[in-house]
Amino acid sequence: MSKQWFKDAVVYQIYPQSFQDSNQDGIGDLKGIQQRLTYLEKLGVDVVWLNPIYTSPNQDNGYDIADYRTIQTRYGSMQDFDDLLADMHNHQLKLMMDLVVNHTSDQHHWFQESKQSRNNPYADYYIWRDPVDGHEPNNWGSFFGGSAWTYVPARGQYYLHLFASGQPDLNWENPKVRQEVYDLMRFWLDKGVNGFRMDVINLISKPAGLPDAPKAPGATYANIEQFVGNGPKVNAYLQEMNREVLSHYDIMTVGECVAVTPEVAVHYANLEGTELNMVFQFEHVGLSANPNPAIGKWNDEPIKLTDLKAVLDRWQTKLDGKAWNSLYWNNHDQPRAVSRFGNDNPAFRERSAKMLATVLHMMQGTPYIFEGEEIGMTNVHFKQLAEYEDLESINAYHELVEDEGLVEPETMLSYLADRSRDNARTPMQWTNQAYAGFSTVQPWFNLNPNYATINVDQALAQADSVFYYYQQLIQLRHQEALIRYGNFTDLLPDDQAIYAYQRQYGNESLLVYANFTDHSVALASQLIKASADHTYLIGNTDSYTHAELAPYEVRVYKK
CATH class of the missing domain: 3.90.400.10 (Oligo-1,6-glucosidase; Domain 2)
Structure with missing residues (x-):
């Protein structure tokens, strides 16, 4: 497998308005990010991905760009950006910008x-x-x-x-539009930016003729999620972008892709490098125990581990040797990982956060860490609609509850508390002081009240914290080609409690055993036997010789 730097990297995602406020207006900014570069260097990440910082009326948190070549004044100036970029490079950090050109x-x-x-x-x-x-x-x-x-x-x-x-x-059929996009990309790359995360990039080519889409019974409009992605000319557009821009710079690219499958992704993220380096897919974060087409993603049911494994396994095996994976549990559009896939009860929060981190970071692909994930930040669990800022969440409530009567008010609030994008957008929790050290004034968005006990200061003072565990995982990835490049085999695909998989690279072998439940689970004899000739590498308890996994325990063995 060819080895490019993006395959060895770990990415840290920053949602700028919620990361650090430097000028005490309650909004995170570029100088605030610059103040925290030493923290990111300590964590050990290689790349920082910034959500949009361009001039915007902010109808969708910056994903509605009014000027691609200027900085949103709430975040600072172009000089602030230039200073941040230079300082990032001084800290051996690369910068990936958000490119929104659909x-x-x-x-x-x-x-x-x-x-x-x-x-x-x-x-x-x-x-x-x-x-x-x-x-x-x-x-x-x-x-x-x-x-x-x-x-x-x-x-x-x-x-x-x-x-x-x-x-x-935008009308990508118009070649003038495409050239405008390529010009603005060169503007940032010539400044020294190290790559782009491309927002919903596989929507840029629409279905020929724009026909009606299948519509659920009772729905006013068709749900187009499975209908508009991967259009007829998208690969041609991305190949043109690659020829004209991307191939001329040593950068990394990841495309956010709606309704993408591994079979489609092998073209977008092919190892020949003719389009992008990798894609973000949504299959694992879009899982639902009780899918209802009429209400889309909204529910509060836990997902089955076997369903989760099936998705992750498929992406690991189908892309191996053909394309490159991106690995993530959460981002600015998803609820907090420990609340969604783990257990944010105080008794299990740290251990389940470490378990989830291990399962992800031991896979093949480039891992992404969303701000606060490395200290185990949780969903905020808002209880009133008035507490939400996210346009998608507010519109969904009005449409499903008030307009169509498909969901009861209290039920919909429960769904929002579980799945709303706002769960990821509460300000970063740095200290247990007023406003969590994010600002000295009321932040633009409500803090999660648990910042008093879940914060960076606390994590850095605790030797076995979630932060230091992430630090170890990142160090292991940097050290071990096996972790970065090895192939993947699920050892127990039908088990409802344990995720156990093997990675192999040359003569080396890695075993990962993870308990996704809140109770102890006996290890299958085949797992005990498999680990007998391996050496314990990392885990989140000290019981790695026992014949059962403790609640949310994870173990990694290497040979």
Whole structure:
């Protein structure tokens, strides 16, 4: 397997407005990030991925960009960015920017011009269609609820927005649009940026003819998640991007892809390097014990371990030798890992956080750590709709509870507490002091009240904390080619309690045994036998010679 630096790296994701406030306005900023680079260096990560920091009206937390070449004033100035980038490189950290080019803000000057008439220079920068029988051109629903179309009287047409109405989709069929995108990419890469995370990049090519999508009974609009991804020209567009831009720089790229399978991902993330380095897939974080197409992802049921293993196993085996995996449990769009996949009860929080970290970091691919994950931050468990900021969550409540009557109010609040994106967006918990050391004033968003006991200061003072455990995992990945490149075999695919897998690379072997339950589980004789000729490498308890796994225990053996 070819060895490029992104395959050896560990990435740390920063949600800028929630990481560190340096100017005491309650909002995280670039200088705040710069103040914490020593912390990231201590953790041992290699790359920092920043969520969008560009000028934006902030309808969708910066994913509606009004100017790709300027910095959002709440985060600082371009000089602040240049200083941060230089300091990151001084700390041996690389910087990956968020690239959002499926859509722009409706405040971007391209759209401001495009909406004026059908014959101006920007008229075809976006996707416009005539009304059909006086209504929307098709039945597509937005990912954020409601119609995916908005009417503009000046043109007598609708424009497409797969997300919020303030996020019109760019027309990638127009070669001028593609060249505009490549130019703005070069702008940042020429500054020294080390790569891009590409937002919903596999949506840039729409289905030919924009036909109606299958619609669930009783739904006003069609759920398009499985319908609009992986369009007919997306690979051609990415190959063109690679030829014109990416191949000219030593960078890493990861594409966020909706409704992607391993069979499709092998093209996006192929080892020949003709498109991207890796993709973010959603199969494991999109699992549901009781899927209901009418209400989408919203539920609060735990998922079956066998379902989770089946997804992760498939990605490990199907991409091996063909493409490269990205590894993550949570990000800015997902609930906190320890609350979703582990157990955030104080009795089990730290141990289950370490178990989840081990299961992920021992797999083949590039691991991503979301801010606060390394100290075991949890869901915030809001109890009222008024406490939420996330547009997707608020719209879902209004649509499913008030408009369609599909979910009872208290039930929907329970779903939001379990799955809302806002769980990941509460400010970083640095200390047990006022406002958790994030700011000296009221933050832009409510803190998780448990910052008094879950914070960086506490983690750094505790020798066996979740932080130091992540530090060890990162060090092991840097040291062991086996962890980075070995192939993957699930040893107990049908077990409902234990995730046990083997990694092999040359003559070396790695065994990982993890208990996903809150009770002790006996180790199968085959696992005891397999580990007999291996040496214990790392784990989250001191019981690694016992014939059973303690609640949320994990063990790693190497030969």
